[in-house]
Amino acid sequence: MNTINKIKRDSIFKRVTKYAIIILVLGSLLNCHKNDDDVVNSIENQLLGKWEVTGGTFLESQPKYLIFNSNNTVNFLSEHSLGFKANENFDYTVSGSEIKINVQGFFPFEFILEQNTLQxxxxxxxxxxxxxxxAPTSDDWVKKLSILSKGDPPSGGKVDIAFTYNKTEIVYGMGSAATYISLIDPETFTEVGSIETTKKAKVVEVENFGAPDRYLFQxxxxxxxxxxxTMNDGAFQFTLQVDNDISGMASANSDFLWVVSNxxxxxxxxxxxxxxxxxxxxSLGYYNxxxxxxxxxxxxxxxxKYLHKCQTTPTFKAVTSYEVSDxxxxxxxxxxxxxxxxGFDDLESDYKLVKTNLTL
Structure with a gap:
């Protein structure tokens, strides 16, 4: 073999060797990246499903169950001592031994996952x-209600509502800008009357009593x-007193009135x-x-946010909780x-009246 051919052969061999090394390095890097992805995916797959809380606290609270979903959301299912249930849904991401949960901004948490236990x-x-x-599903924990009809109230704000005894008008509590209690047609959502008052009656209730002189509580x-x-003539009768600021009322009958205070x-x-x-x-403690x-x-x-159906005897306790999405x-x-x-419609960013599909 002459010298020129040897030089050409050596040059070709070096180039081939160089490219082979590059391919091997790239392949190794890609394989490492794939392995990292596989590890993350494996951890996320192990997280998926329903977890029961056995101890500890989470940001000063203690949910009863966590449900990690395949769409990178997690449901926190919690329950008050009186049975009021909540179902809160948050986005989450996983990176190494860190999980970030979007609780009013992504908070980072370390986690330890060992087979069927999680910290x-x-x-x-x-x-x-x-x-x-x-464990229960999120839909079993808090029942979802649908909206049958929706309309705009005459004024906004966090107010209570009631129905007149014949169920033909909604008695709408006074929002911040209101000067009277509104009567609303439930079919058209238009204001069809008013009740004059000297109070700032955010909370209203009609007595559960059949006589024409039934009471309006404000x-x-x-x-x-x-x-x-009295509903028929608006005449003042008397005053009742509870231990704290009133936020809700419900007439049981002509003898008793349930009142919640916050x-x-x-x-x-x-x-x-x-x-x-x-x-x-x-006692509610600090639960409003x-x-x-x-x-x-x-x-x-x-x-x-939620609606709770509560038994009153033999002890007071919520037996079912409901929510209307957004x-x-x-x-x-x-x-x-x-x-x-x-209440407040999150999608429309405004106060609304809604008829739900919930019946007795």
Whole structure:
């Protein structure tokens, strides 16, 4: 072999060797990246499903269950000591041993995942969980309601509602700009009448009583007093008193009125209308409740987002919780067939009246 051919052969060999090394390095890098992706995917797949909380706290709260979904969202299912349930849904991402959960901004948490046990760690707090395929689904935990009709109230704000005794008009509590209590046609959502008052009656209730002189109960702004008027002529009758600012009322019958009050530590009170005494009081701690309605021996009460159906005997306890997607329920009332709610529509960024598909 002459010298020129040897030089050409050596040059070709070097180039081939160089390209082979580059291909091997690239292949190794790609394989490492693929392995990293496989590890992340494996961890995310292990997270998927239903987990039961067995101990610890999460940002000063303690949910009962976490459900990690395949769309990178997680449901936190929680329950108050009185049975009020909540279902909150957040986005999450996983990177290495860190999980970021979008609780009003993505908060980073460390986690330790070992087969069917999970720890989510934030500072000195660690939430401990065990995989539980028999845990309730989010839809079983809080029942979803649909909207049958929706309209604009005459004024906005966090107010309660009621129905006139013949169910033909909605009695709409006074928003911040209102100067009277509105009467609304539930078919057209138009204002068809008004009730004059000297109170700032955000909370209203019509007595569950068949006589024409049935009462209209009104709250006043930041007050623990219930002003009682007759519906037929608007004449003032007397005042009832509870222990805190009033946020909701529900007439059980002509003798008793349920009243919920919020301000620091709130309570639900059963008021004897005849002698202005409190026959029963249920402490709420710092859990706020709002609009109420009493039907078939159950109280239906909102917490600013959810609606809870509550038994009153032998002990007070929520037995079912409901939600309307993207709607924060404030007031609640029954038209004889369906429940209605007043509240804030997140999608329209405005206060609305809605008729739901919930019946007795």
């Amino acid at each position: 989510i760690i934030h500072g000195d707090n660690a939430l401990e969980l065990t995989k539980n395929n028999s 709250s006043d702004d930041n007050s623990n007093l219930v002003s009682v008027y 301000n620091n530590e709130g309570s639900i009170n059963l008021v004897n209308v005849a002698d202005n005494t409190i026959d029963q009081s249920i 409740l709002y609009g109420m309605d009493y039907q078939n021996n159950y109280i239906y009460i909102t917490d600013g 709607f924060a329920m404030q007031g609640i009332a029954f038209d004889g067939t369906n429940f209605w709610a007043s």
